[in-house]
Amino acid sequence: MEVRDANVRFSMSRGQAWVLNDVDLDIYREEILAVVGESGSGKSMFASALLDAVEDPGQLSGDVTYYPQESEQVNTEEITSFDAASDDSVEILNLSQNELNAVRWEEIAMVFQGAMSSFNPTMKIEGHFKETIRAHDAVMSERMQHVRDLFDALHLDYDRVMKAYPHELSGGMKQRALIALALVLEPDVLVMDEPTAALDLLMQRSIIAMLRELRDAFDLTIVFITHDLPLVAGLADRIGVMYSFEFIEIGPTQPLLEDAAHPYTRALLRSVPSIDSDIDEMQTIEGSSPDPVNIPTGCSYHPRCPLADDRCEIEDPELVQVEGEHEVACFYYEQSANEIQYTLHGGVDE
Amino acid sequence: MSADADAADEADIDEEEESSEEDAKLLDIDDLKVHFDPGGQIRSWLTDTKVRAVDGVSLDMDEHDIIALVGESGSGKTTLGKSAVGLQKPTDGSIEYRGHDIWETKANPRHSEIEFSEIRRSMQIIHQDPSTALNSSRRVRSILSDPLKKWRPELGPDDRMETITRFLEYVDMTPAEDYADRYPHQLSGGEQQRVTLGRALLMNPDVILADEAVSALDVSLRVEMMDLMLELQDIFNTSYLFISHDLANARYLTKHADGEIAIMYLGNIVEIGPPDEVLTDPSHPYTEVLRWAAPPIEPEAAQRAIKEKPPVRRIDIPDPADPPSGCKFHTRCPEAREACADQEPELYDTGGEARAACFRTLDDHEYWDSTELEGQDEIGFSSTNPEDSS
Numbered sequence A: 001m002e003v004r005d006a007n008v009r010f011s012m013s014r015g016q017a018w019v020l021n022d023v024d025l026d027i028y029r030e031e032i033l034a035v036v037g038e039s040g041s042g043k044s045m046f047a048s049a050l051l052d053a054v055e056d057p058g059q060l061s062g063d064v065t066y067y068p069q070e071s072e073q074v075n076t077e078e079i080t081s082f083d084a085a086s087d088d089s090v091e092i093l094n095l096s097q098n099e100l101n102a103v104r105w106e107e108i109a110m111v112f113q114g115a116m117s118s119f120n121p122t123m124k125i126e127g128h129f130k131e132t133i134r135a136h137d138a139v140m141s142e143r144m145q146h147v148r149d150l151f152d153a154l155h156l157d158y159d160r161v162m163k164a165y166p167h168e169l170s171g172g173m174k175q176r177a178l179i180a181l182a183l184v185l186e187p188d189v190l191v192m193d194e195p196t197a198a199l200d201l202l203m204q205r206s207i208i209a210m211l212r213e214l215r216d217a218f219d220l221t222i223v224f225i226t227h228d229l230p231l232v233a234g235l236a237d238r239i240g241v242m243y244s245f246e247f248i249e250i251g252p253t254q255p256l257l258e259d260a261a262h263p264y265t266r267a268l269l270r271s272v273p274s275i276d277s278d279i280d281e282m283q284t285i286e287g288s289s290p291d292p293v294n295i296p297t298g299c300s301y302h303p304r305c306p307l308a309d310d311r312c313e314i315e316d317p318e319l320v321q322v323e324g325e326h327e328v329a330c331f332y333y334e335q336s337a338n339e340i341q342y343t344l345h346g347g348v349d350e
Numbered sequence B: 001m002s003a004d005a006d007a008a009d010e011a012d013i014d015e016e017e018e019s020s021e022e023d024a025k026l027l028d029i030d031d032l033k034v035h036f037d038p039g040g041q042i043r044s045w046l047t048d049t050k051v052r053a054v055d056g057v058s059l060d061m062d063e064h065d066i067i068a069l070v071g072e073s074g075s076g077k078t079t080l081g082k083s084a085v086g087l088q089k090p091t092d093g094s095i096e097y098r099g100h101d102i103w104e105t106k107a108n109p110r111h112s113e114i115e116f117s118e119i120r121r122s123m124q125i126i127h128q129d130p131s132t133a134l135n136s137s138r139r140v141r142s143i144l145s146d147p148l149k150k151w152r153p154e155l156g157p158d159d160r161m162e163t164i165t166r167f168l169e170y171v172d173m174t175p176a177e178d179y180a181d182r183y184p185h186q187l188s189g190g191e192q193q194r195v196t197l198g199r200a201l202l203m204n205p206d207v208i209l210a211d212e213a214v215s216a217l218d219v220s221l222r223v224e225m226m227d228l229m230l231e232l233q234d235i236f237n238t239s240y241l242f243i244s245h246d247l248a249n250a251r252y253l254t255k256h257a258d259g260e261i262a263i264m265y266l267g268n269i270v271e272i273g274p275p276d277e278v279l280t281d282p283s284h285p286y287t288e289v290l291r292w293a294a295p296p297i298e299p300e301a302a303q304r305a306i307k308e309k310p311p312v313r314r315i316d317i318p319d320p321a322d323p324p325s326g327c328k329f330h331t332r333c334p335e336a337r338e339a340c341a342d343q344e345p346e347l348y349d350t351g352g353e354a355r356a357a358c359f360r361t362l363d364d365h366e367y368w369d370s371t372e373l374e375g376q377d378e379i380g381f382s383s384t385n386p387e388d389s390s
Helices: A043-050 A097-106 A125-135 A140-153 A158-162 A171-182 A201-218 A253-258 A263-271 A310-314 A333-339 B003-011 B015-021 B041-046 B077-084 B102-107 B116-122 B140-151 B157-170 B176-180 B189-202 B219-236 B247-257 B275-280 B285-293 B299-307 B338-342
Strands: A002-012 A015-026 A032-036 A059-066 A108-111 A189-193 A221-226 A238-243 A246-252 A320-323 A326-328 B027-036 B051-061 B066-070 B092-097 B123-126 B207-211 B239-244 B260-265 B268-273
Touching: A015 A043, A015 A246, A032 A043, A032 A201, A043 A059, A043 A189, A043 A221, A097 A108, A108 A171, A125 A140, A125 A158, A125 A171, A140 A158, A140 A171, A140 A201, A171 A189, A171 A201, A201 A221, A201 B285, A201 B299, A238 A253, A238 A263, A246 A253, A246 A263, A253 B299, A263 A333, A263 B219, B027 B077, B051 B077, B051 B268, B066 B077, B066 B247, B077 B207, B077 B239, B092 B102, B102 B116, B116 B123, B123 B189, B140 B157, B140 B176, B140 B189, B157 B176, B157 B189, B189 B207, B189 B219, B219 B239, B219 B247, B239 B247, B247 B260, B247 B275, B247 B285, B260 B275, B260 B285, B268 B275, B268 B285, B275 B285
Parallel strands: A032 A221, A032 A238, A108 A189, A189 A221, B066 B239, B066 B260, B123 B207, B207 B239
Antiparallel strands: A002 A015, A002 A059, A238 A246, A246 A326, A320 A326, B027 B051, B027 B092, B260 B268
């Protein structure tokens, strides 16, 4: 998938709010990309943009292109507005409502934060699956067999869960059933917006472990959106850090965590309580995230950044290469390692 | 800074009469049980089963103390917390505040030396979700002036405003005049939570129950909030009963303040002790499970950790209305043997300062001679469902 120049704007009485600012990003097939940011950093808006699901009065502009798997023939009767030049890519933002409905769930599925409210309380879990399958004209028996496989992979008891009403299940079971529901039509891409935020840590970790297995078993591409950096450290192949509606650093997990280049990422890593970290080393980030109506000029992190100078106030840094695929949007990333120091603690087996 | 003087000023409202009771524990919980009837009236007539949310917990709390209760949802940590501050009537057992039984005081106000409202005042609570804990249609100023009107009626409007300003400054909300005029929705989540902390401290409480007080905040704001709680603990000399499902937060707070971590499972405390001991050398298998659930951030270790199976045999917690026999953890415990299904362990000394409710801490227990529970491998993590073996 490719995202180019994605912008989302909200017109508000206080002025125009940019909640997604010129985001360019490629998502590779069968990778797990984690998008990390504070509340109000635009990470959920990014997820909505992938599916053209930005709610009114938000205005989305730019290009979101989806390249289906080559082996798989996309149903051409449903999707007619193919780009003539690139024969089997799909411009998500140009699709009509019907085409969009077909792409969602069949190609790109989404799991939202509140599993509790995603199910209809008066309908058994089974009903939700059947309704979805029917709405997309899929073969019922074949799909239900697939659901059994999914339930096994998610450690759910098929017979018990299917016959239950949503309120009879625990939060963790509901969230897992919801993941199964999202995957029922075998999409290629799964977008998850804080899928574990309302759950216990133990359940969060179990779901993370299952996601990894699911990815391998069903050839999924997963976009995982969260504010919890330690949670995804073991899961993600790549991590993108968002600050003030832009990606400020993106790269493969290991170099990004071990050698974070952006001052914000480094400060974030220093402020996160982890079970092994030295508590005296921890420091919070000064200041607060910017107001979407009133984003600072230049680099939006400059008011909180210890490295900032006049140039940062005027010029907005572009993403530049650090090493390999590791990119950062900072003029002075080479000095950040000296200015903001942190150590990662990970010894699970001491 | 005149903070200490101010705090002392707040404190002397009630300190005099209590000085004679200094030797009594601030909070002494003894064999506390809280049971709930399931469902509605009719269902509770038809069945004898009770949900045993808290099932025999004893806990002491000193002044200027921090105890972190850690457990999964359904472990009874919130119910225990609410009972401890006198919000939930226990089914059995007692809670004493400075030597006075809380519920006895409430039931027989004439025979007690201390008023129930006095106990209530000295125990405050901070909830998980600050946006619902603050009245959305009132300004911060009026939200904070209510408790003052009730408990410090001698203050005039100007004094009241001055106190509010001072407390907003305590919780780092400056300029205080500006924040006092805002409505809750004009504050960020972290600021809202600081208002609730300020509101709790206005009462000059002895104990603050912080029920998942930092869980709703962004990861990057949690340390800031906990630092503030620690700073204010020194100024106001309060104790915290900190409820969390996150060991990393519990560790941060208790380690800084020399407190204790108590691990709860299905209504019982299964391990309690100083954070270093409980976390680096857990004696109870359940503590190890929670330890596994707190991920390391170092990428290589994290990669390894994610491939490790959780040290439990089932990932879902059993129904609290129908808890397992014997040791309640035995259905999920990887170390469980026959003896665990029959007998219920108490909290035993582990050799260090911690205590744990597991037979494995006793060298001469019959556990060591009993056979391992059958079917252990069948219900392992990778195959909750027997059909999955293919």
